[in-house]
Amino acid sequence: MDSDLSPDPELLDKVINLAKRRGFIFQSAEIYGGFRSTYDYGPLGVNMLRNVKAAWWRSMVQMRLDVVGIDAAILGPPAVWAASGHLETFTDPLVDCRKCKERWREDKIDGVCPNCGSTEFTEARAFNLMFKTQAGPVEGEGATAYLRPETAQGMFTNFNNVLATIRKKPPFGIAQIGKSFRNEITPQNFVFRTREFEQMEMEYFVAPAEAEEWYRYWIDQRFNWYLDLGIPSDRLRLHEHALADLSHYSRGTTDVEFAYPWGWDELEGIANRGDYDLTQHSNASGTKLEYFDQAANERYTPYVIEPAAGATRAMMAFLLAAYHEDEVEGETRTVLRLDWRLAPYQVAVLPLSKKPELEGVSKEVLAILQPHFACDYDVTQSIGRRYRRQDEVGTPFCITVDFDSLEDRAVTVRDRDTTAQVRVPIAELLSSLRERTNQE
Ligand code: ATP
Numbered sequence: 527m528d529s530d531l532s533p534d535p536e537l538l539d540k541v542i543n544l545a546k547r548r549g550f551i552f553q554s555a556e557i558y559g560g561f562r563s564t565y566d567y568g569p570l571g572v573n574m575l576r577n578v579k580a581a582w583w584r585s586m587v588q589m590r591l592d593v594v595g596i597d598a599a600i601l602g603p604p605a606v607w608a609a610s611g612h613l614e615t616f617t618d619p620l621v622d623c624r625k626c627k628e629r630w631r632e633d634k635i636d637g638v639c640p641n642c643g644s645t646e647f648t649e650a651r652a653f654n655l656m657f658k659t660q661a662g663p664v665e666g667e668g669a670t671a672y673l674r675p676e677t678a679q680g681m682f683t684n685f686n687n688v689l690a691t692i693r694k695k696p697p698f699g700i701a702q703i704g705k706s707f708r709n710e711i712t713p714q715n716f717v718f719r720t721r722e723f724e725q726m727e728m729e730y731f732v733a734p735a736e737a738e739e740w741y742r743y744w745i746d747q748r749f750n751w752y753l754d755l756g757i758p759s760d761r762l763r764l765h766e767h768a769l770a771d772l773s774h775y776s777r778g779t780t781d782v783e784f785a786y787p788w789g790w791d792e793l794e795g796i797a798n799r800g801d802y803d804l805t806q807h808s809n810a811s812g813t814k815l816e817y818f819d820q821a822a823n824e825r826y827t828p829y830v831i832e833p834a835a836g837a838t839r840a841m842m843a844f845l846l847a848a849y850h851e852d853e854v855e856g857e858t859r860t861v862l863r864l865d866w867r868l869a870p871y872q873v874a875v876l877p878l879s880k881k882p883e884l885e886g887v888s889k890e891v892l893a894i895l896q897p898h899f900a901c902d903y904d905v906t907q908s909i910g911r912r913y914r915r916q917d918e919v920g921t922p923f924c925i926t927v928d929f930d931s932l933e934d935r936a937v938t939v940r941d942r943d944t945t946a947q948v949r950v951p952i953a954e955l956l957s958s959l960r961e962r963t964n965q966e
Pocket of ligand 1: 722792794835837
């Protein structure tokens with residue numbers, strides 16, 4: 527590993543502190559003592575999370591002709607979850623520690639209670655992870671609804687709707703980003719595992735004979751997506767599940783794993799789901815979910831390749847990978863080396879002082895850049911302090927407007943990573959920043 531990236535037991539706490547202090551992620555309902563395992567995204571966090579989702583949508587939908595998006599309901603009737611297998615099998619093994627009475631997910635604790643060290647547990651029982659609720663004012667079975675534990679089923683139940691309304695044929699995909707809910711037994715590690723989280727999933731429908739090839743293709747694509755957005759290759763790896771460990775629907779699953787401060791763990795899963803989902807929903811609903819290939823005069827149930835990522839978990843990995851402490855002018859600084867596409871602010875406009883003339887030019891600069899980049903504007907404290915503040919939240923470019931700017935109509939552009947500064951005429955600022963971010 528790059529020495530800069532070696533495992534750091536304190537890294538998780540540092541990132542949690544920074545996330546709270548700088549407005550990325552807050553504990554939910556904090557003024558009431560907090561609500562376990564729920565988090566609110568603050569002003570910088572919401573920008574970054576939106577950027578993560580936008581980068582995914584761009585790569586998975588916008589840049590492709592073979593994938594379209596949907597946005598399906600979070601609430602669903604039991605019939606969907608009976609057919610998908612979730613009512614029956616979406617469970618984790620729950621055990622109680624006989625000594626301290628804490629409850630744990632058996633497959634995550636290696637036989638030792640993380641709370642008291644005891645090795646005495648109750649028999650494991652299957653605990654269903656779905657949140658059950660009630661739709662409408664009437665109680666009873668007819669009113670039961672579930673919060674979706676994954677976004678995928680919305681793509682399967684809308685398979686015919688999408689086929690009928692867009693002119694696609696396999697191989698093609700349906701993508702969705704949205705909230706999912708799982709009543710996790712032991713939510714942990716900040717936003718890595720929470721009960722309410724956001725997913726980015728795509729179901730790619732293919733002819734059965736091509737499924738293996740597309741499975742490999744999507745593993746490759748998804749691995750490269752993280753690399754392209756700046757996660758160093760030594761902090762990513764692929765882990766192919768053994769056949770015996772596969773979920774009930776899967777014919778093959780490979781995880782993209784990230785080196786978290788606690789070790790390697792899942793970032794995203796890519797699965798070959800075969801024809802399980804479409805067949806289940808066809809049988810249960812009585813509506814055939816198939817594709818008719820006119821050229822071959824053949825009807826078949828497509829296989830599904832599913833890259834399933836967590837938006838909130840990915841954001842956490844990007845934060846962890848970007849966090850660095852280095853030395854600038856003899857002082858330690860904290861810097862988030864985020865890709866500019868993910869940074870909460872891409873540009874900060876900093877008038878050297880609060881003098882009205884400087885603020886006037888600064889506002890002009892802001893008006894030029896704001897339509898194209900997420901901008902911050904900061905006039906308080908010394909310029910050095912303001913640079914450090916921007917470094918700490920990952921702002922790639924600081925634009926300083928000084929007294930010379932009034933004469934030469936130029937500003938100083940400071941680079942977050944190298945701290946190098948260049949003078950750029952205001953008239954060329956936008957094109958210069960576009961060039962530096964590879965947007966021609
Ligand atoms: P695990 O075995 O760790 O519980 P999983 O393999 O069941 O997770 P998937 O169903 O494959 O997870 O979900 C796809 C992706 O959704 C995961 O790779 C992860 O990024 C994200 N995800 C799943 N559960 C959670 C959660 N509780 N909190 C945050 N993200 C999650």
